[in-house]
Amino acid sequence: MVKPKKKRVLRSKADQRADSIEQILDAAEYLFSRNGLHGVSLRDVAQQVGIHTTLVHYYFKDKQALFERVFARRADVSVEGRMEAMRKYEEEAGDKPTVEGALRAFLDTDLDLYVQRGEYWMNYAAFCARVSNTPEGAVLMDRHFDPVVLKLLEIIKRALPDHSDADIFWGYHFVTGALMNTYARTGRIDQLSGGLCRSDDFAAVKQRMAPFMAAGFLSLKSQPQPKAQPKRKK
Amino acid sequence: MVKPKKKRVLRSKADQRADSIEQILDAAEYLFSRNGLHGVSLRDVAQQVGIHTTLVHYYFKDKQALFERVFARRADVSVEGRMEAMRKYEEEAGDKPTVEGALRAFLDTDLDLYVQRGEYWMNYAAFCARVSNTPEGAVLMDRHFDPVVLKLLEIIKRALPDHSDADIFWGYHFVTGALMNTYARTGRIDQLSGGLCRSDDFAAVKQRMAPFMAAGFLSLKSQPQPKAQPKRKK
DNA sequence: ATTATCTATAGATCTATAGATAATGC
DNA sequence: ATTATCTATAGATCTATAGATAATGC
Numbered sequence: 390m391v392k393p394k395k396k397r398v399l400r401s402k403a404d405q406r407a408d409s410i411e412q413i414l415d416a417a418e419y420l421f422s423r424n425g426l427h428g429v430s431l432r433d434v435a436q437q438v439g440i441h442t443t444l445v446h447y448y449f450k451d452k453q454a455l456f457e458r459v460f461a462r463r464a465d466v467s468v469e470g471r472m473e474a475m476r477k478y479e480e481e482a483g484d485k486p487t488v489e490g491a492l493r494a495f496l497d498t499d500l501d502l503y504v505q506r507g508e509y510w511m512n513y514a515a516f517c518a519r520v521s522n523t524p525e526g527a528v529l530m531d532r533h534f535d536p537v538v539l540k541l542l543e544i545i546k547r548a549l550p551d552h553s554d555a556d557i558f559w560g561y562h563f564v565t566g567a568l569m570n571t572y573a574r575t576g577r578i579d580q581l582s583g584g585l586c587r588s589d590d591f592a593a594v595k596q597r598m599a600p601f602m603a604a605g606f607l608s609l610k611s612q613p614q615p616k617a618q619p620k621r622k623k
Numbered sequence: 624m625v626k627p628k629k630k631r632v633l634r635s636k637a638d639q640r641a642d643s644i645e646q647i648l649d650a651a652e653y654l655f656s657r658n659g660l661h662g663v664s665l666r667d668v669a670q671q672v673g674i675h676t677t678l679v680h681y682y683f684k685d686k687q688a689l690f691e692r693v694f695a696r697r698a699d700v701s702v703e704g705r706m707e708a709m710r711k712y713e714e715e716a717g718d719k720p721t722v723e724g725a726l727r728a729f730l731d732t733d734l735d736l737y738v739q740r741g742e743y744w745m746n747y748a749a750f751c752a753r754v755s756n757t758p759e760g761a762v763l764m765d766r767h768f769d770p771v772v773l774k775l776l777e778i779i780k781r782a783l784p785d786h787s788d789a790d791i792f793w794g795y796h797f798v799t800g801a802l803m804n805t806y807a808r809t810g811r812i813d814q815l816s817g818g819l820c821r822s823d824d825f826a827a828v829k830q831r832m833a834p835f836m837a838a839g840f841l842s843l844k845s846q847p848q849p850k851a852q853p854k855r856k857k
Numbered sequence: 858a859t860t861a862t863c864t865a866t867a868g869a870t871c872t873a874t875a876g877a878t879a880a881t882g883c
Numbered sequence: 884a885t886t887a888t889c890t891a892t893a894g895a896t897c898t899a900t901a902g903a904t905a906a907t908g909c
Contacts, residue, residue, distance in 0.1 A: 402861075405861065405862095405906095405907085423757075424661065425662070426662070427661035430898080442897090443862080444863080447860095456658075519808075521809070522809065523807075524657060524810065527811070531814045557821060558820045562908080563831075564801075566800040566805065569800060573757075575756065578795075582792040586789055586792045587793060590849055594796075598797065600842050601840075608837070608838030609835060634882085635882090639880090665873090666872090674889095676872090678888060681886095681888075682887095684901095775866085
């Protein structure tokens, strides 16, 4: 944590601490993703790591704090990656961004992240998905992800200047629902499709999701909007 | 519940039973929708109803059984309504069904159901949403909702004969994610939109969802499919 | 000396069951 | 007589804390 001021000092103690914390977070993430906040005891977490229950209390104030730390730990990485991708896309696209381009920066970047970083990150995705459909979870989502979402919507608005704000927000509502359903990897599509599609096939989602949702956004335009263009003349 | 066969017999005992069971299910549904299976104790449920904890055990084998009864109770009504709506749509549409038409029968019918039947049914929708992103929940979803989903996909396939099965399944995957996000009513879109959109505004969703998703389905066609038309010549 | 880890334990809560009581039903 | 409801309670589990022990760190 603290920068190693002296020489090769603080390997063990500080590292031991960091290690234990990471292991606890990994285990909690895994268990929370499968059983939810209340479906996991601190004893379960400790047991999964192979340490004593009280050590979890030593490092974390209480269960709620552990839960929020699990949420926060990887959130910033996800946000940063997508922010960067969208910034880059904005530069490339200049003054003619497309909905699909914005969505690709937003969605594909994140999908890639979990695939590339492997199992633990996939657990985090499932954790977020599970949490996202709960009232408390939505608050955490707001806290951590609102900036990156608003950035996405800003680009989409530029791509669709005639769409109403409400249409854009509802469009995002659909997108995030579909994304969370993907992250959840419940096996439902496997069952439904008789094995043709697999829940953990993020590549299949990546291939289809951005164009699918972009087409959806575009389709909203045709809706009759209360007081559309006539008002403002610039 | 059961039709009074004799005269005014079996009002009280049978009715008392039915009443208690319904009240317990209503309370459990409400609490499960907000806190999940493990976030609710049978004591909580009993307290919410105003009865003694042990009465819950009298009527239900255990917590898991109560949970599944909550899920099953309204599932058939939802399924039947949508089946009927889709059958009706098929008749109207003849041999030229559209994706949007099929989706309207599937989505709008269900959205209407919860709005029209009021608070308790809205709780059920939130319950389903919460459950849907969990591994155990997905099994229940399969058990109860697969037939109505397969019916929907059957119509969509007829509307999109050149789409691959995988495209159809993934399209549905997006649809159901968006729908569950709607049912969850977490308040996230309220926060995100600064109050412009409201989580419980199912009318706003109904207006946009079917056309949005239909456009998405249509867009998948353009994807280059591995071995598409060339092979089979009919 | 400091800090990571373990032992022991209090207090709360939860599930589930056995058995008593009170209300309806021929 | 049957069945809805309550009383009492066992046994398990869970959170959280106080205090002991063992390992690292100047």
